[in-house]
Amino acid sequence: SAVISQKPSRDICQRGTSLTIQCQVDSQVTMMFWYRQQPGQSLTLIATANQGSEATYESGFVIDKFPISRPNLTFSTLTVSNMSPEDSSIYLCSVVDRGFSKDYGYTFGSGTRLTVV
Amino acid sequence: DAKTTQPPSMDCAEGRAANLPCNHSTISGNEYVYWYRQIHSQGPQYIIHGLKNNETNEMASLIITEDRKSSTLILPHATLRDTAVYYCIVDLGGADGLTFGKGTHLIIQP
Numbered sequence: 071s072a073v074i075s076q077k078p079s080r081d082i083c084q085r086g087t088s089l090t091i092q093c094q095v096d097s098q099v100t101m102m103f104w105y106r107q108q109p110g111q112s113l114t115l116i117a118t119a120n121q122g123s124e125a126t127y128e129s130g131f132v133i134d135k136f137p138i139s140r141p142n143l144t145f146s147t148l149t150v151s152n153m154s155p156e157d158s159s160i161y162l163c164s165v166v167d168r169g170f171s172k173d174y175g176y177t178f179g180s181g182t183r184l185t186v187v
Numbered sequence: 188d189a190k191t192t193q194p195p196s197m198d199c200a201e202g203r204a205a206n207l208p209c210n211h212s213t214i215s216g217n218e219y220v221y222w223y224r225q226i227h228s229q230g231p232q233y234i235i236h237g238l239k240n241n242e243t244n245e246m247a248s249l250i251i252t253e254d255r256k257s258s259t260l261i262l263p264h265a266t267l268r269d270t271a272v273y274y275c276i277v278d279l280g281g282a283d284g285l286t287f288g289k290g291t292h293l294i295i296q297p
Binding site for chain 2: 074105173175
């Protein structure tokens with residue numbers, strides 16, 4: 071399966087600032103997904119990033135707050151903008167590395183643990 | 188909302204089989220049952236999935252009832268490293284992301 075590298079693995083940021091999280095995959099993938107996991111909670115899908123088109127956001131998430139880039143088939147970034155303590159979460163990148171998930175499932179990165187103070 | 192119901196937590200003795208139940212009574216005919224687990228401080232890991240038939244791989248077995256309204260994930264010989272949150276997910280198997288429920292926190296006791 072694909073190998074995903076996320077950077078940074080963790081960060082502590084001041085409120086009002088922005089953080090860009092990078093997701094690098096070792097193979098070309100059509101779709102990349104970004105999730106948020108708030109403390110003690112399950113994962114929630116933020117958006118789907120396709121190369122060459124605008125990201126598709128889930129209900130409750132907007133581009134101004136979570137801008138996403140997808141410059142090529144192996145890389146994506148998620149920016150958490152104008153951060154507040156409520157943004158303290160783990161942010162995870164995920165891909166379907168071959169075909170559809172019914173064949174091989176999704177692969178997840180190890181996540182970025184963000185603390186906003 | 189998640190389409191599955193799982194017990195919030197379970198204990199299992201090391202070396203014994205861990206049987207994790209999942210109810211998915213509203214599953215449609217073309218939806219798969221997936222299991223993922225999340226070990227502390229890591230991203231979720233795919234375990235197994237199935238449509239109708241029981242499935243087995245090197246990690247686990249998946250037993251799906253005939254009416255497909257429930258399933259059981261079996262870890263045949265649980266080890267301490269199997270302590271994790273286990274998520275049962277019903278999905279069409281496409282490529283549009285997953286909806287996670289609360290999962291079951293499985294604790295393997297020495």
